[in-house]
Amino acid sequence: MFLFPLTSQKPDRSRPHLAISEIECRRGGLDYPSWLILDEYNRVQVDEAYDLVTTTPIGAFSPAFVRKIAGVIKETAAQRRLRGIVRK
Numbered sequence: 001m002f003l004f005p006l007t008s009q010k011p012d013r014s015r016p017h018l019a020i021s022e023i024e025c026r027r028g029g030l031d032y033p034s035w036l037i038l039d040e041y042n043r044v045q046v047d048e049a050y051d052l053v054t055t056t057p058i059g060a061f062s063p064a065f066v067r068k069i070a071g072v073i074k075e076t077a078a079q080r081r082l083r084g085i086v087r088k
Contacts, residue, residue, distance in 0.1 A: 002042075003041055004036055004041045004073075005037040011035050015038075018069060020065075027061055029059030030059070039076050039082055
């Protein structure tokens with residue numbers, strides 16, 4: 001599982017991020033406003049995600065928003081600005 005940070009604080013403009021619209025926050029079960037930080041992620045095995053209360057989804061973004069997220073991640077990776085941390 002790849003976990004990208006979510007924040008309720010507007011991120012620094014130098015970091016790749018996406019503002020999550022009010023409707024997408026409702027769909028995802030998040031407070032509004034929220035942002036996704038897209039230059040770093042944690043990689044965890046689902047069966048080893050001990051720091052998560054549950055892996056049951058609380059909501060889901062629309063397919064169109066997920067494509068937008070994927071596009072920014074792809075651009076960030078192409079610029080070699082994406083970094084991952086493997087959690088054990």
